Amino acid sequence: MTENTAADPNFYDVHTAQEKWLPIWDELAPFRSGRPDDTRPTKYVLDMFPYPSGDLHMGHAEAYALGDVIARYWVHKGFNVMHPIGWDAFGLPAENAAIKRGENPQTWTYENIAVQKSSMRRYACSFDWDRVLNTCDPEYYHWNQWFFLKMYERGLAYRKDSAVNWCPSCQTVLANEQVVAGLCERCDSQVTKKKLNQWYFKITDYADRLLDDMKGLEGNWPEKVLLMQRNWIGRSQGAEVSFDIEGRDEPVTVYTTRPDTLFGATFFVVAADSDLAAQLAAGTESEAAFKEYLETVKSISEMDRLATDRPKSGVFLNRYAINPVNGEKLPIWASDYVLADYGTGAIMAVPAHDQRDLDFAKAFSLPIRVVVASDTDPAETGVATADDGPHVNSGSLDGLGKAEAIAKMIGILESDKRGKSATNYRLRDWLISRQRFWGTPIPIIHCASCGEVPVPLEQLPVTLPDASTLDLSPKGTSPLGAADEWASVECPKCHGMARRDADTMDTFVDSSWYYMRYLNPHLTTGPFDPEQAKKWLPVDQYVGGVTHAILHLLYSRFFTKVMYDMGMVDFQEPFTRLLNQGMVVMDGSAMSKSRGNLVKLSDELNDHGVDAVRLTMVFAGPPEDDIDWSDVSPSGSKKFLARAWRLAGDVTSAPDADFATGDLALRKITHRVVADAELALDTYRFNVSVARAMELVNATRKAIDSGCGPADPAVREAAVAVAIILSNVAPYTAEEMWERLGYEPTVALAPWPVVDPKLLVEDEVECVVQVNGKIKERLTVSPSISKEDLQALALAQSSVTEAIAGATPKVIVVREPKLVNIVLG
RNA sequence: GCCCCUGUAGCCCAAUCGGUUAGAGGCACACGACUUAAAAUCGUGCCAGUGUGGGUUCAAGUCCCACCAGGGGUACCA
Numbered sequence: 001m002t003e004n005t006a007a008d009p010n011f012y013d014v015h016t017a018q019e020k021w022l023p024i025w026d027e028l029a030p031f032r033s034g035r036p037d038d039t040r041p042t043k044y045v046l047d048m049f050p051y052p053s054g055d056l057h058m059g060h061a062e063a064y065a066l067g068d069v070i071a072r073y074w075v076h077k078g079f080n081v082m083h084p085i086g087w088d089a090f091g092l093p094a095e096n097a098a099i100k101r102g103e104n105p106q107t108w109t110y111e112n113i114a115v116q117k118s119s120m121r122r123y124a125c126s127f128d129w130d131r132v133l134n135t136c137d138p139e140y141y142h143w144n145q146w147f148f149l150k151m152y153e154r155g156l157a158y159r160k161d162s163a164v165n166w167c168p169s170c171q172t173v174l175a176n177e178q179v180v181a182g183l184c185e186r187c188d189s190q191v192t193k194k195k196l197n198q199w200y201f202k203i204t205d206y207a208d209r210l211l212d213d214m215k216g217l218e219g220n221w222p223e224k225v226l227l228m229q230r231n232w233i234g235r236s237q238g239a240e241v242s243f244d245i246e247g248r249d250e251p252v253t254v255y256t257t258r259p260d261t262l263f264g265a266t267f268f269v270v271a272a273d274s275d276l277a278a279q280l281a282a283g284t285e286s287e288a289a290f291k292e293y294l295e296t297v298k299s300i301s302e303m304d305r306l307a308t309d310r311p312k313s314g315v316f317l318n319r320y321a322i323n324p325v326n327g328e329k330l331p332i333w334a335s336d337y338v339l340a341d342y343g344t345g346a347i348m349a350v351p352a353h354d355q356r357d358l359d360f361a362k363a364f365s366l367p368i369r370v371v372v373a374s375d376t377d378p379a380e381t382g383v384a385t386a387d388d389g390p391h392v393n394s395g396s397l398d399g400l401g402k403a404e405a406i407a408k409m410i411g412i413l414e415s416d417k418r419g420k421s422a423t424n425y426r427l428r429d430w431l432i433s434r435q436r437f438w439g440t441p442i443p444i445i446h447c448a449s450c451g452e453v454p455v456p457l458e459q460l461p462v463t464l465p466d467a468s469t470l471d472l473s474p475k476g477t478s479p480l481g482a483a484d485e486w487a488s489v490e491c492p493k494c495h496g497m498a499r500r501d502a503d504t505m506d507t508f509v510d511s512s513w514y515y516m517r518y519l520n521p522h523l524t525t526g527p528f529d530p531e532q533a534k535k536w537l538p539v540d541q542y543v544g545g546v547t548h549a550i551l552h553l554l555y556s557r558f559f560t561k562v563m564y565d566m567g568m569v570d571f572q573e574p575f576t577r578l579l580n581q582g583m584v585v586m587d588g589s590a591m592s593k594s595r596g597n598l599v600k601l602s603d604e605l606n607d608h609g610v611d612a613v614r615l616t617m618v619f620a621g622p623p624e625d626d627i628d629w630s631d632v633s634p635s636g637s638k639k640f641l642a643r644a645w646r647l648a649g650d651v652t653s654a655p656d657a658d659f660a661t662g663d664l665a666l667r668k669i670t671h672r673v674v675a676d677a678e679l680a681l682d683t684y685r686f687n688v689s690v691a692r693a694m695e696l697v698n699a700t701r702k703a704i705d706s707g708c709g710p711a712d713p714a715v716r717e718a719a720v721a722v723a724i725i726l727s728n729v730a731p732y733t734a735e736e737m738w739e740r741l742g743y744e745p746t747v748a749l750a751p752w753p754v755v756d757p758k759l760l761v762e763d764e765v766e767c768v769v770q771v772n773g774k775i776k777e778r779l780t781v782s783p784s785i786s787k788e789d790l791q792a793l794a795l796a797q798s799s800v801t802e803a804i805a806g807a808t809p810k811v812i813v814v815r816e817p818k819l820v821n822i823v824l825g
Numbered sequence: 826g827c828c829c830c831u832g833u834a835g836c837c838c839a840a841u842c843g844g845u846u847a848g849a850g851g852c853a854c855a856c857g858a859c860u861u862a863a864a865a866u867c868g869u870g871c872c873a874g875u876g877u878g879g880g881u882u883c884a885a886g887u888c889c890c891a892c893c894a895g896g897g898g899u900a901c902c903a
Contacts, residue, residue, distance in 0.1 A: 224897080232899090620837070636851065687850085768846090815842095815844060
């Protein structure tokens with residue numbers, strides 16, 4: 001142990017190196033992207049910004065290491081790279097922590113930001129520190145409010161009463177996207193329904209574009225994310241069919257994807273919790289039974305309601321719908337298996353060909369009529385059939401296949417004015433009101449005489465009141481409502497006394513457009529400068545977790561399209577390429593304090609150094625894969641870095657040595673490695689780029705110890721290549737190497753080594769000759785050998801002629817220069 | 826239930842187009858050199874026939890089908 005001191009010239013002291021370079025890099029600011037005289041072409045690399053809850057953790061370390069590889073690589077390739085960072089600083093954790101400790105959420109938030117910022121600086125990502133933003137700063141959320149008002153102007157922000165998702169623990173409403181399997185995304189409490197008047201963004205207006213524009217993202221976004229978004233939007237094609245109701249003037253419309261099965265409808269179901277059900281039940285002898293049923297439905301938790309194996313329940317309403325195609329009377333039932341907020345909240349039930357309808361029919365002994373022929377009988381098997389035809393018992397549809405039958409039925413309905421083709425979506429409008437304090441106030445004023453009045457643009461931002469005077473504990477209504485002095489305001493229209501809207505916005509509003517704010521984080525005249533937008537946008541590379549596959553990424557895409565429609569930007573998709581990094585886990589499961597498998601980033605950094613941790617993250621495997629920290633070896637990474645560092649120290653040639661005069665064998669390896677690393681980096685195989693660098697280090701070591709020796713210029717060339725490739729991952733070590741090689745800082749700005757194609761060409765390659773797939777001979781041939789020559793050469797080999805033994809080859813496959821396969825009959 | 830992804834040495838991972846005897850890199854392990862010894866360092870070695878069963882092909886880790894295992898998404902959306 002006594003040898004491992006700074007006195008030993010072969011001991012690489014990572015912590016000293018870290019201390020040494022940070023101030024120098026601060027001085028040089030190699031990643032400042034806003035220099036006005038910069039003529040390099042631009043690239044925008046964006047990491048999903050962190051939420052400031054405590055210090056950075058292993059997950060941050062992985063994500064930022066990967067994003068940094070891309071950003072640094074692009075700088076080497078000669079781009080002016082904008083790689084900004086900021087903080088997603090509004091949200092519940094700050095508020096909850098503040099309540100717990102009796103302090104101001106603002107204090108808690110800024111303290112955490114300071115901690116994370118200092119950790120990030122040490123972690124040495126290529127962030128442009130001139131562009132930092134915090135969403136909780138009024139200079140930021142000013143523009144959230146501005147966007148809200150623009151949405152309002154365009155009819156895209158509106159209020160409505162509806163049954164909304166309510167988290168009883170967070171005491172606030174949630175967007176559909178924030179309810180995961182019936183539980184609150186944040187705290188895992190069971191979500192309940194509550195009837196409230198809330199603000200929405202009309203994202204459903206953009207459903208088709210959000211869906212169709214994904215075509216342009218294919219190949220550049222993970223297929224998985226695109227699929228999840230497609231499913232989430234859930235477009236379905238079908239028809240609306242209008243049914244007359246006995247004893248009612250108004251018909252009722254249903255939505256169906258199978259209008260061709262209309263002849264198979266044997267009953268009719270309305271959502272129990274819909275207004276329609278209550279109307280239909282009113283005044284009938286079933287009214288009491290209906291009300292009783294509705295009560296039981298309401299008492300069932302969302303969680304239980306979602307269980308699909310739950311037996312069907314419902315109540316007959318003593319009313320009848322008339323089937324428009326055959327005049328049959330269909331009994332109307334109310335049930336909770338029909339959803340009030342999808343389609344029209346009413347369905348025609350075709351039990352033979354819909355499993356849910358069949359289950360219901362069986363439970364209440366309703367008739368089942370097959371209208372699409374099949375080998376099995378649903379009434380017997382209890383399994384609804386889904387064949388494509390032919391149709392039976394269906395009048396003029398008989399004999400037709402599914403597609404023709406649907407088209408014909410829609411034609412019939414249209415000519416009879418009883419229906420039309422229709423599209424439905426699973427996507428709902430985005431509920432953005434939150435009954436909490438630590439968020440962007442909604443810039444609306446409620447006036448007794450003027451109603452809903454937008455805050456005039458020149459009065460923005462509507463800033464939050466001082467939290468210290470408020471009781472933030474969740475009460476189900478926004479704490480802002482209790483801030484009388486803040487809430488009482490003059491109506492901008494009539495100048496009478498009015499009140500501010502007391503809700504705040506979903507923090508996903510903040511993150512929907514933050515990538516644009518980095519262009520000019522302190523601009524006071526608009527959300528961003530259009531000139532800068534032309535220069536930098538859209539984002540070339542986005543890096544972040546797959547947890548945001550639907551929420552954040554869908555909302556950002558929506559915002560971008562709205563801005564496009566407003567003429568603010570000239571592109572419709574915000575993120576050209578997306579990389580979803582995996583998670584860092586421990587012993588096979590997600591790290592958590594309660595599980596006792598939490599690995600602290602700060603401990604790892606102290607034990608192994610920043611570079612070793614970053615290298616471990618990048619080298620562990622493909623970036624999309626999870627990293628099990630118990631499978632990888634930061635100490636191994638550290639050893640490798642020291643090995644690379646020693647290499648640079650061994651080089652004895654002059655800094656300006658002419659590489660072209662160097663040892664050819666090593667030069668070929670160097671150029672091969674650089675070319676391979678380049679290809680790997682272009683295709684997200686960062687782990688492979690590291691492996692190539694390791695290969696080069698091994699080869700160079702060998703050259704120094706037992707080859708061309710340390711003075712050969714090829715050794716310098718190799719060490720330079722190692723330093724540059726490594727600088728994407730291990731900036732401190734690379735900088736140390738650069739210095740030892742006799743160059744000025746910083747290696748970060750060194751141009752990517754130019755590959756000489758001549759050095760990639762092999763002088764000779766090995767060719768195998770197979771007979772019936774069995775290898776009979778190995779030939780050393782020129783890589784440029786012709787097909788004919790190679791075939792002739794192969795057939796001339798004695799081992800080959802022996803194997804053929806006079807037989808006539810059926811086919812000879814020649815893949816010059818590497819393979820000949822002679823196939824005998 | 827439905828949809829998607831992934832299965833390669835003890836472990837983590839490589840393997841443009843289907844093409845040599847599956848191996849670039851690492852971890853672990855073993856041995857050797859250096860050392861009084863150890864650590865560090867340098868070097869050498871080590872192990873699988875690619876989840877299973879079929880198929881296509883002159884040729885399959887790579888393409889197709891079925892199944893198994895693991896992971897993820899979604900869930901009464903008519």
